[in-house]
Amino acid sequence: MTGSVGLVKTETAEFDVELQLESGRLLSPITLAYETYGSLSQARDNVVWVAHAWTGDAHAAGKHTLEDRRPGWWDDMIGPGKVLDTDRYFVVCSNVIGSCFGSTGPTSSNPRTSKPFNLAFPVIMVRDMVHAQQLLLDHLGIEQVLTVIGGSMGAMQALEWAVHYPERTRSVIPIAGSGCQSPMATSLNAVARQAIYNDPLWRKGNYKPEHPPADGLALARSIGHISFLSDTSMHLKFGRRFSVRDGIFDFFGQFEVERYLEYNGRNFVDRFDTNSFLYLAKALDLYDVAWGFDSLAEALSSVTCSSLWFAFTSDWLYPPYQTETVVEELQKQGKPVEYHLIESDYGHDSFLVEPEKFTPKVVAFLDKLSA
C-alpha cells in the first residue's frame, strides 16, 4: 500500500551570499523555499532531489492543510511505498530562483531599492538555479545526492547537476528534457512573451500585483499549454466538439479545445506571477548544456554519474531526438547511461499523465543504486 506524506510545510532558507550568475551579475541575498519528505539517513546518503518544471514549486507532495483540495504537484510519485519512497528516501524539492513561490525572483525585494525587483531582476540561466540549489544542499548538511530527478525544466536542472557537480551527484533521472532549447520551443516562448508585452497592464513589468496583465498572461499560458499537449491527445480529449453553450455559427462560439485553453489560461493568472513567467521562459530559451563549453562533448566530459533518461514519442516540445543527442554523446564517452523511449500519446505532458509507463524503471534504477 502506498500513502501520503501527510501535512507538510514549505520552509525557507536565507543565504547572505552573493551568487555569481552566468551573466556576470551578482544576486544577493538568496532565499530558497523548499520542502522535504522522509528522513535523512545516518549516512546522509538517501537524498532524492526533485527538480520542478517551469511553473512548478517546492510543494511536490502532501498537503499544507487538511482543507487543501489538491496535494503537491508530484504526490503520485512521492510518499511511503511510492516511486520515490519516503520510507527509504529523503526527498527534497526547492523552488527555483526566478520563480514566485518563495525563492528569490522578480517579485522579491530588491535590496537596493526596497521595492520588488520586477525587470531589475537579472536574466538567469538554468545553471544559475542549480548553483543556488547547492547552497540549500550545504544548509541541509548533505554532501551528495542519490539522484536528481525532474521533468522538462527539471530534466535540464538534473543535467546541469551531473555536469557541474559530479562529486555531489550519484545519478540523474532527466525526463522529457533537452540538452538545448530548440528554435521551435523558443518561438513558442517568443509569442507567449509578446502576448504579455502587448497587455497594457504589464507596464514593462511594473504592474501592481493586484492588477497583473491577466489577459496577456492567460494567453501566454494557453500558448504554452498547446505545446504540452499533442495532436493525438487533443483528438482524444476534445475531438472537434463544439461548446454546447455556443452556436456553431456564432462569431464568438468556441470549440471545446478553445474553451479549455482559455479556462486554464485564466486560472493560471491567479497562481503565477507574470514577470517570473517571463524570466523562466528566458532561462528555458537560453538553456544549452554546452553553454560556456566548446562543444556538447566537452560539456559532458565531466559527468561521472550514471543516468536514466526518458523521452516520449508524442512530445513535440522536447522531441526524443533532443534527449537522444545527449544520451548518444554520453554513451560515446562510455558513461553509464540507460535510455527509454516511452510510447505515449500525451505529448510533453506524458510524464505527468502516464507516469506508470516509466516509473517501474525508476524504481529499479534507484533500487540498484541504493542496494
Added chain:
Amino acid sequence: MTGSVGLVKTETAEFDVELQLESGRLLSPITLAYETYGSLSQARDNVVWVAHAWTGDAHAAGKHTLEDRRPGWWDDMIGPGKVLDTDRYFVVCSNVIGSCFGSTGPTSSNPRTSKPFNLAFPVIMVRDMVHAQQLLLDHLGIEQVLTVIGGSMGAMQALEWAVHYPERTRSVIPIAGSGCQSPMATSLNAVARQAIYNDPLWRKGNYKPEHPPADGLALARSIGHISFLSDTSMHLKFGRRFSVRDGIFDFFGQFEVERYLEYNGRNFVDRFDTNSFLYLAKALDLYDVAWGFDSLAEALSSVTCSSLWFAFTSDWLYPPYQTETVVEELQKQGKPVEYHLIESDYGHDSFLVEPEKFTPKVVAFLDKLSA
C-alpha cells in the same frame, strides 16, 4: 524556357444574388475579385482553377505594375512553359469571400447600413467560398474546369469542388490539406484569435482601418507562422543564433527566430485586415468535408473526378495522416486517386518552398488529363 504572364490586372465581378450560406444566412450582393492568365480554349475545356490559402489573394501571377517588387504569390507555378502553363491552360484565381482583397468580406459595405460589415458579416465556411466561386465560373461562361489546384485552405476548396460540383470538376489537386481541421490546428487559431481580442484597438471589430489592432494581429500572425514552419526548418534557418544587436542577457534580447517572427508579424498588419483574418480562421476551424453528411464516406460518395494529392512529411499543421484519411476513403470507394507523400523539412510551407519536389507529378497528371 519559362516566362512571366507579364502585367496583369485584378478584375471584379458583381453578382446581385443572395448567396445562401451554410449557416442559413444570406449574403448579398456578392463581389468577387479575380485574375486570369492565358486564354480560354474554343472548347472551354482548359481551365485551371487556382484556390488560394488563408492570407492569399487573386493575384497569383505576373505583376500589376512594372515597379512591383514581387510578382503574384504563385508566379513560380503559373506562366508560359511553367507547371500551370499559360500557353495551354486558362488559369483563374479568385479571392475568397471573407477575405479583404476585393471580394465580399467584413470590410465590404453592409447594404443595410452602408457601413462596413465588421462583425455583422456572417460566419462562413470553406463550402460557402466554393459556392460563391460558381457564380464566377458562370460569369466566365465555363461549364467545367480541368482541375482545381490549391494548397492548405486551397486544398480544402478543391475537395469541396469535387464533392459538391462533380459535374463541373474534372479533377482536383489538393496540396498540404486536410479533410477536417484538427483540434491542434484549431487551438493555434484560438490563441491567434485571443491575441486580437486582447488588443484594445480591436474594439470588437469596430476599429478604424487606419488604426487596426496592429499588436494583436501581428502576434496572431506570428503564432500562425510557427505552425507553417517545422522544428527542422527552424534549425536550418535560425538555429540558436542570437540577434547580433542584442546581448544574450538583455531582458528584451531576441533570438533570430524571435526577431523573424516579430518582423513578419508586423509586416502582415500592412497587408491584411484583422476581421478578415478572424473570419477565415473561423472558416478553417469549421472545415470538415463531412459537414452536413452522415460520414466522410457519404461526403465522398458524390466525387466522380480523379484527384492528385500531396502531403509533406514535416507538415505538423496538416499532417500527412489527415490527407491519407481522405485518400484511403476515396480508394476504398474505387475512385481514381493518386497520392504522394513528399519528403520535405519545410513543414506546412513545403509546398511553397520546395515546389520542385511535387510539380513534375502535377505536370504529368495534367498532361494525361488534357491529352
